[in-house]
Amino acid sequence: MQSLPSKTKHLAMLWTMISLGQNLNLRVIAVGGESLQQLDTCPRLDCEEVQ
Secondary structure, three states: OOOOOOOHHHHHHHHHHHHHHHHOOOOOEEOOOOOHHHHHHHHHOOOOEEO
16 A cells, blocks of 8 residues: 555556455455555545555
């Protein structure tokens, strides 16, 4: 999460990992959210928890 890039490829990969976890009924928590941009990105990717 610390180096969350704004590149489309990286965001697509991150969204895929979050979706996979949710489809497996796992609790998905983003770790290392420090900037406002990172915190704003999580809900857009359907990740509701940030540590």
